[in-house]
Amino acid sequence: MRERCMFRQEIYEQFARIGRAISSPKRLELLDLLAQGERTVEALAREADLSIANTSQHLQTLKSSGLVRSHKSGLHVVYSLADEGVCDLVLEIKKLAEKRLAEIGRISREFMEGHPNMVPVDRTTFLERLKSGDIIVIDVRPREEFAAGHLRGAQCVPLDELDEYLDKLPKDRDIVAYCRGPYCVLAIEAVERLRAKGFRAYPIREGVREWKSLGLKIEQGLEALENSLSQQNSL
DSSP states (O other), X not given: XXXXXXXXXXHHHHHHHHHHHTOSHHHHHHHHHHTTOOXXXXXXXXXXXXXXXXXXXXXXXXXXXXXXXXXEETTEEEXXXXXXXXXXXXXXXXXXXXXXXXXXXXXXXXXXXXXXTOOOXXXXXXXXXXXXXXXXXXXOSOHHXXXXXXXXXXXXXXXGXXXXXXXXXXXXXXXXXEOSSTTXXXXXXXXXXXHHTTOOEEEOSOOHHHHHHTTOOEEOSHHHHHHHHHHHXXX
C-alpha cells in the first residue's frame, strides 16, 4: 500500500511540474510566440515586452520542465518548443479557457468595442474565397515567423514594414490579414492602417497554428519568403 502511494505521489509531482511551468501569464505568452517559430532571447524579450534577464529566467523554467529547448547561434541563444505536443497544449489551454472562463469573452468584447467595424471574416467564407483566388491574403507577422510557417498563398507583409508595401497592394481587391491567432492584434492594427489608406481590408481570427489544425497547407522556408516578395513585385 505504501509503495503504491509513493508511486502516485512521485508521478503526480512530475505532472505538477508542467502546471507550475505554465502558471505564469508571461511564460504562456512566450510559448505562444515560440509556437510561431524559433526565436532568440532578445527577440522574445522584445515581443513579450520583458527585460532580457526576465525572459531568460522564464525560459529556463520552461526548459527545466522540458517544454522548450535551446541552441547557440553565434553570440545568441535560440529557443524553440520541445515538440508539437507543447503547441497542442497551448491551444488546448486556450480552448478550455474560452469554454470555462466568461472573462475571456468579456475581455475580447471590450477590446473589439474599441475597434468598431473590425468584425473578422467568417472562416468558411474565407476558405471559399481563398480557394477561388479572389482575395489577397497577407501575413503581418515578422519575417522570421513567416519563414517558419505560413498559409499557402499568403504574402509576407510585416506590420512594422506595412507602409513600404502600400504601393504593391491592390485597392481593387479585398485584402485579408492574419497574424498569430485569435488573441494577436497585429492583423487588426494592419487592417485599420490599410483602411485609412483606402484599401478594402479585413482581419481574420485564425493564425497558422489554427490553419494547420484544420488541415490546411502550410509552407515554410526562406524560398517561400522570396517567392512572396517576388509575387508582390509583380502586382
